[in-house]
Amino acid sequence: MIVTTTKGEMDDSLLEHRSGEVDDDNEFTTWTEYWLDGELVHRSAHVTLKKMPTFAGAETASF
Amino acid sequence: MSNTQSMCTSFMGEILTATHNFGVAPIRAATTADTFKAALYLASATINAATTVYSSTGEVTGTNYTAGGVTVTNGTAPTATNSSATAGVAYWTPSASFVYTTVTLTTAFDTVLLYNSTQSNKAVSVHTFGSQTITAGTFTLTMPSNTTTTALLRLSTT
Numbered sequence: 600m601i602v603t604t605t606k607g608e609m610d611d612s613l614l615e616h617r618s619g620e621v622d623d624d625n626e627f628t629t630w631t632e633y634w635l636d637g638e639l640v641h642r643s644a645h646v647t648l649k650k651m652p653t654f655a656g657a658e659t660a661s662f
Numbered sequence: 663m664s665n666t667q668s669m670c671t672s673f674m675g676e677i678l679t680a681t682h683n684f685g686v687a688p689i690r691a692a693t694t695a696d697t698f699k700a701a702l703y704l705a706s707a708t709i710n711a712a713t714t715v716y717s718s719t720g721e722v723t724g725t726n727y728t729a730g731g732v733t734v735t736n737g738t739a740p741t742a743t744n745s746s747a748t749a750g751v752a753y754w755t756p757s758a759s760f761v762y763t764t765v766t767l768t769t770a771f772d773t774v775l776l777y778n779s780t781q782s783n784k785a786v787s788v789h790t791f792g793s794q795t796i797t798a799g800t801f802t803l804t805m806p807s808n809t810t811t812t813a814l815l816r817l818s819t820t
Contacts, residue, residue: 603764605798626791631799643799646791648806651814 604640671750674817675742696780700760701731703773716783725766753813760803767796
């Protein structure tokens with residue numbers, strides 16, 4: 600697979616691949632890194648938010 | 663039959679479409695939907711409920727990232743749904759993920775600001791996530807399902 604890196608397009612067989620994920624109450628995140636000779640040359644991340652801002656409920660006045 | 667005091671759910675939906683105006687502004691120039699954008703902010707920035715308008719202060723900078731962020735895909739109009747005689751939810755979610763393609767953002771960022779670029783860049787909502795950096799890669803924020811309980815923006819009565 601060809602990967603876009605800081606060195607240009609490279610075949611992933613030439614790179615060290617690392618990946619991980621975060622799964623908590625707020626988000627599910629995955630990330631992918633490619634390293635070349637100890638240098639980070641590509642990092643992508645994909646975040647899916649779980650917890651949205653909370654809006655106070657609307658009310659009408661009583662007479 | 664009986665009457666029940668309540669905020670009309672349709673009203674909440676119509677707030678999301680600017681049908682009602684209790685003030686004197688703004689004068690809307692078009693009947694089409696406004697353009698909304700999504701900008702990323704550094705973990706060191708101060709973006710919160712007090713934010714009233716998009717600002718480049720604290721915004722990320724880097725290769726292939728355009729100040730102001732990306733345009734939000736808005737293919738689904740807001741929906742208002744009653745859950746009882748007194749309660750309901752009005753909600754809206756962008757119809758596609760926010761995608762920042764082949765960017766390099768080396769300083770940690772953890773926030774996206776949704777704002778209305780048609781209405782003088784007025785702020786809509788702030789969403790935070792774990793700090794990220796991107797190197798010659800793509801950052802994607804996937805939207806939640808557009809439902810009464812998970813939509814990105816929800817106004818509700820109980």
